Amino acid sequence: MLQRDLARQWNGPVLRPAWWSAWKENKSALTTYRFNRPGHPTAGVLSLATKRRERHGTRLVVHDFWAVSQPTAAAMLAFLGRHNTRAETVEFRRGALPPYPTLLHNLHHFRPIAESWHPWMLRILDIPEAVRLRGWPADLTTAIPIEIENETGDSWDRWMLQVKAGAAEIAPTHIEGQVTFTRRQLAVWYAGGYRSATSARMAGVHATSQKALASLVRSTADLEPWLPDHF
Secondary structure (H helix, E strand, O other): OHHHHHHHHHOOOOOOOOOHHHHHHHHOOOEEEEEOOOOOOOOEEEEEEEEEOOOOOEEEEEEEEEEOOHHHHHHHHHHHHHHOOOEEEEEEEHHHOOOOHHHHHHHOOOEEEEEOOOHHHOOOOOHHHHHHHOOOOOOOOEEEEEEEEOOOOOOEEEEEEEEEOOEEEEEEOOOOOOEEEOHHHHHHHHOOOOOOHHHHHHOOOEEOOHHHHHHHHHHHHOOOOOOOOOO
């Protein structure tokens, strides 16, 4: 529940099945730490694994990093910096990347690495539900008609995406789209894989309106949804 509450603030809801945590901890040999002040509820959750490097030394791989505030996140990062003196790097999996990159400086002499899991492997089966559950910018209000390739790839469906007050919904429409996504391009956009309108255009995203494309990229650039390790 803590992870889901915190995910609403950072990356959108985390919908993990009940068996996930125990299975993941066992599969990846994770060690989980909970951070709290005496007599107070848990304020942070950190899970990590230690991996040996090919030649020498070790690295820490962070799978979960959830904190209720910047001070808690800073304390957790400082803890990571002292965790294993033989570790040369601290690697954050995509879903564990802290929301404030400047806090990474708290890792002291370590060189943090943010590993980007492959967003093009994401397959969105239920577009309206995926959009509803994702995190969205609270300061963005927009309505953009888009066209998305259907599952069989033989036609295009028209949708109206509306974002307002940190929430979004998408519904079928008859209005011609200003931005056109293939199913794979949709997955990359949804996962926050496009960091600018230019990068989206270079990836083949077609747009009749530069403003619409820029708004779409902005809507997913800051908040990245939790993505499972396996598909």
